[in-house]
Amino acid sequence: MKALIIGFGFIGRDLVKAFYEKKDAIRKIDRDFKVIGVSHSKGYLHNDEGLDLQRLQHIKNLEDYGSSYHAGESSLGLIEKSEADLMVEATPTRIKDGEPGLTFIRKALNSGISVVTSNKGPLVVAFHELTRLAEKNGCELLYEGTVAGAIPIFSLVRECLQGDRVLRISGILNGTTNYILSRMYFDEMSFELALKEAQERGISERDSSYDVDGIDAACKVVILANALMNRNVKFEDVEITGIRGITQEALSLAKKSNFAIKLIGTIDSTLEVAPKLVPINHPLCVHGTLNAVHLETDLAKEITLVGYGAGRETVSAVLNDVLTVLRKKKKAA
Numbered sequence: 330m331k332a333l334i335i336g337f338g339f340i341g342r343d344l345v346k347a348f349y350e351k352k353d354a355i356r357k358i359d360r361d362f363k364v365i366g367v368s369h370s371k372g373y374l375h376n377d378e379g380l381d382l383q384r385l386q387h388i389k390n391l392e393d394y395g396s397s398y399h400a401g402e403s404s405l406g407l408i409e410k411s412e413a414d415l416m417v418e419a420t421p422t423r424i425k426d427g428e429p430g431l432t433f434i435r436k437a438l439n440s441g442i443s444v445v446t447s448n449k450g451p452l453v454v455a456f457h458e459l460t461r462l463a464e465k466n467g468c469e470l471l472y473e474g475t476v477a478g479a480i481p482i483f484s485l486v487r488e489c490l491q492g493d494r495v496l497r498i499s500g501i502l503n504g505t506t507n508y509i510l511s512r513m514y515f516d517e518m519s520f521e522l523a524l525k526e527a528q529e530r531g532i533s534e535r536d537s538s539y540d541v542d543g544i545d546a547a548c549k550v551v552i553l554a555n556a557l558m559n560r561n562v563k564f565e566d567v568e569i570t571g572i573r574g575i576t577q578e579a580l581s582l583a584k585k586s587n588f589a590i591k592l593i594g595t596i597d598s599t600l601e602v603a604p605k606l607v608p609i610n611h612p613l614c615v616h617g618t619l620n621a622v623h624l625e626t627d628l629a630k631e632i633t634l635v636g637y638g639a640g641r642e643t644v645s646a647v648l649n650d651v652l653t654v655l656r657k658k659k660k661a662a
């Protein structure tokens with residue numbers, strides 16, 4: 330199987346490392362697996378014989394790979410000419426229009442290329458269009474890394490809860506806000522100081538509004554609702570309140586009654602992201618950068634998953650999606 334990686338940033342680079350480290354496990358499923366193209370915003374590498382993953386994992390810029398680099402060329406050209414079987418899409422999230430990832434994913438699926446993505450934007454904008462497109466073209470579209478990082482929420486429901494109906498989902502879906510709220514709760518830090526610390530430690534972006542105003546969590550609510558509860562909802566359907574208004578007073582009052590305050594995304598009859606009081610002994614009440622997802626289903630009743638929602642651990646979700654595609658394609662061959 331021939332694979333492309335679109336986007337050579339944090340995720341793309343980590344995936345190359347994982348492909349190299351796990352090459353024996355990958356070969357057990359598909360001994361001909363190779364990465365034939367990798368792109369970024371300024372051009373791409375393409376070699377139909379397969380790129381050297383050992384070399385690729387040590388370079389910072391694609392230009393440094395040497396031969397096979399096409400400067401100034403768009404990823405669309407790579408997708409068009411590559412005859413790949415699989416594309417991993419890891420470009421930046423833009424929730425306004427899902428671009429540039431949405432165009433890349435449409436192009437791949439229309440060309441019969443299965444897609445694994447960690448990018449929320451295209452799914453928030455066009456979830457049902459893309460899943461229909463994948464089905465029509467006999468391709469896989471997997472997106473485990475888009476929600477709650479390494480927590481295998483979609484795989485769990487797809488594989489292990491096939492007979493269950495998901496009735497309600499609630500969760501801590503943003504690690505940055507959970508970190509800030511945890512520092513405020515346990516260390517009595519102000520919101521401003523906790524945010525500054527999160528930025529200094531690389532937990533929050535310099536533009537923190539995406540996290541602290543609940544936008545990132547709302548994107549995840551939309552994807553969960555559409556993917557796991559068969560809804561047809563948009564970003565605008567989510568009622569959003571961020572954490573800027575949470576005061577020290579509110580937190581210490583909560584603490585006195587054995588509650589914490591957490592930014593919770595909820596999919597019920599309505600969609601909401603808002604700070605909520607959570608009993609300190611509830612399984613959702615996790616701290617630091619951890620995420621947690623609480624599922625309520627008709628048969629299993631309640632299941633809570635806890636894990637890392639972003640960072641290095643996300644590669645687990647992306648790699649496992651790739652292995653799922655390889656297995657399915659091998660079975661179908």
Ligand SMILES: NC(=O)c1ccc[n+]([C@@H]2O[C@H](COP(=O)([O-])OP(=O)(O)OC[C@H]3O[C@@H](n4cnc5c(N)ncnc54)[C@H](OP(=O)(O)O)[C@@H]3O)[C@@H](O)[C@H]2O)c1
Nearest residue numbers: 336337338339340369370419420421422429447448639640
């Ligand atoms: N980082 C995480 O922990 C994490 C966790 C879960 C999900 N995600 C999601 O995964 C995606 C990738 O995240 P990341 O952290 O790897 O982002 P990143 O470090 O910003 O890397 C993005 C990559 O996409 C490339 N790119 C931008 N525009 C492009 C275009 N038009 N054509 C081709 N490539 C383009 C960039 O190229 P240049 O280098 O040339 O700018 C860069 O290589 C994002 O959607 C993010 O929200 C990230």
